[in-house]
Amino acid sequence: MPTVLVTGIAGGLARAVAALLLARGADVAGVDYRELSGPVPRGVRLHRAQYHKTAIDDVLRKETPETVLHLGRVGNLAERMDTRFDLNVLGSQRLFDLCLQHGVKNLVVLSTFHVYGAHPRNHTPIAEVDPLRAGPDFPQLADAIQLDQLAQLWAYKNPEVRTVVLRPTNVVGPSLGNTMTQLLRRGRVPRMLGFDPMTQFVHTEDLARAVIAAMDGGGRGAFNVAGPTALPWGLAIELAAARPLVVPSKLAALWVRTMTGFPAYLIEFLKYPCVITDRAFRQEFGWEPAISIRDTLASVRATPGAAP
Numbered sequence: 001m002p003t004v005l006v007t008g009i010a011g012g013l014a015r016a017v018a019a020l021l022l023a024r025g026a027d028v029a030g031v032d033y034r035e036l037s038g039p040v041p042r043g044v045r046l047h048r049a050q051y052h053k054t055a056i057d058d059v060l061r062k063e064t065p066e067t068v069l070h071l072g073r074v075g076n077l078a079e080r081m082d083t084r085f086d087l088n089v090l091g092s093q094r095l096f097d098l099c100l101q102h103g104v105k106n107l108v109v110l111s112t113f114h115v116y117g118a119h120p121r122n123h124t125p126i127a128e129v130d131p132l133r134a135g136p137d138f139p140q141l142a143d144a145i146q147l148d149q150l151a152q153l154w155a156y157k158n159p160e161v162r163t164v165v166l167r168p169t170n171v172v173g174p175s176l177g178n179t180m181t182q183l184l185r186r187g188r189v190p191r192m193l194g195f196d197p198m199t200q201f202v203h204t205e206d207l208a209r210a211v212i213a214a215m216d217g218g219g220r221g222a223f224n225v226a227g228p229t230a231l232p233w234g235l236a237i238e239l240a241a242a243r244p245l246v247v248p249s250k251l252a253a254l255w256v257r258t259m260t261g262f263p264a265y266l267i268e269f270l271k272y273p274c275v276i277t278d279r280a281f282r283q284e285f286g287w288e289p290a291i292s293i294r295d296t297l298a299s300v301r302a303t304p305g306a307a308p
Contacts, residue, residue, distance in 0.1 A: 003027045004215070005065035007095070008072030009046065010034040012175035013110075016208035017069060018044050029063045031056070032072060033087060051091025060098040067106040067215055068099050073147060088143040089150060096154045099161055107155075107163045108214045111148040113200075113224065113276050114141055115167065118268040124198070125277035128167070128222045140263050152222060164214040166207075168225040169276060173204030174302040179262060184240040184300045190270065191244040192252050196234045197273045202227030203296040206289040210281070219284040226278035228293040233270060239297035 004021055008014040009030025019041040021028045030040065031047040040046060045063070049055035051072065074087045092109070099107050116126050117134035132148070134141045148165060155163035170180045180201075183189060202210075202225055210225045237244050247255065252267055282288055291299075 001025065001027045002066035003029055003063050004067045004069065005059070005063055006030045006044075006069045006071060007051065008032055008070075008110075009040060009044065010036050011071065012173060012177070013171065013204055013207060013211075014069075014071045015040055016173075016175065016204050017071065017211050020208055020212055029059070029065065031059050033074075050087065051095050052086045056091070056095060057098060060095075060102045064102055065104060067108075068095070068104050069108045069211055069215060070095060071108075071110045071211065073110050073112070073144070084143045085146075088147045092147050092150060093154070096151070096158075096161075100158050104161055106215055107161050108211055109147075109151040109163065109165045110211075111151070111165050111167045111222070112144055113167045113169045113226075113274060114265070114269070115145050115148050116274055116276065117141075118197075118265075118272040118274040120272050122273050122275075124273060124275045125226075126224075126275065127277050128224055128280060134265070141265055148222070155220065162218070162220050164217075164220055165222040166210065166214060166225055166281075167222060167276070168202055168207050168210070169200040169227055170202070171204060171207055172201050172296060172300050174299050176204055179266060181300050183262075183266075184237070184242055184297065186242060188245040189237045189240070189242045190252050190255060191234050191237060191246050192249045192267075192271055193246055195249070195271045196232045197269070197271060198230040198275050199233045199236050199269075200227050200230050200275060201236065201293065201296050202289060203291040203299060206291050206296075209290070210285075210287050213285040213287040214281075217285040223281035223284070224276040224278040225281055226276050228289045228291070228296065230275050231293060236297055239294055240300050241298065 010032040029045040033050040047059045115132045172181045
């Protein structure tokens with residue numbers, strides 16, 4: 001059976017995807033630049049390599065995958081900005097070129113809805129044809145935008161590799177340690193005085209199914225993945241079993257600076273709407289979320305591995 005290579009295998013999403021692939025009998029290899037800190041589904045061949053170094057060449061040469069699921073976008077702000085650029089942009093460029101060199105047929109690239117930016121003038125909902133408004137005010141998003149644009153340009157130049165770029169909304173789940181999941185796990189969660197924007201969330205397991213759908217389908221291009229429904233930020237806090245900490249926006253900015261690894265740009269997403277539509281993805285790939293918004297948000301406090 002053809003091999004599927006999953007990048008970012010140290011992360012919760014990649015492990016969920018690998019588990020789904022193994023359950024249907026796929027041959028799965030995983031690679032990450034990080035050390036593994038938890039269990040990986042049994043049956044995954046593991047490699048450690050930085051995406052912008054020559055070690056990743058050896059991984060592709062050894063595994064010769066038919067499909068590459070590039071889920072290893074580095075969003076951890078504890079990493080230096082130049083390191084994130086090397087891994088996300090230079091590393092992705094190297095990986096894409098290796099896909100072409102080794103005859104990969106399908107490539108799925110994980111981006112993020114943050115590339116659209118949060119603005120008071122955003123219309124609702126935002127579709128894939130709308131501009132990426134996250135701009136120079138937040139350099140922490142620069143590498144994410146460059147990765148997204150790089151993937152689309154590369155796909156245009158190399159149509160022989162069917163490429164799908166996914167822009168999911170806020171991803172949460174019991175196995176994740178990303179910023180949004182950690183924020184909702186806190187006892188008190190900030191809600192800025194005078195602001196209660198509509199927000200969206202998708203469960204890790206639903207996004208894993210979306211990645212598999214993108215791999216199996218025939219579509220190509222950039223697609224949003226929005227989750228079950230939009231809801232006000234205040235209600236999201238409530239469904240996550242947390243309590244709102246209502247603060248003026250200036251104090252919220254100060255609070256952010258006291259939290260290591262909390263991105264300043266996320267404050268804008270707690271003030272202004274960035275509601276996306278995933279109609280195109282649902283129609284093209286026949287996917288829809290299986291986990292309700294209530295259960296999705298409750299999952300941030302669930303034990304990893306427990307039913308959502």
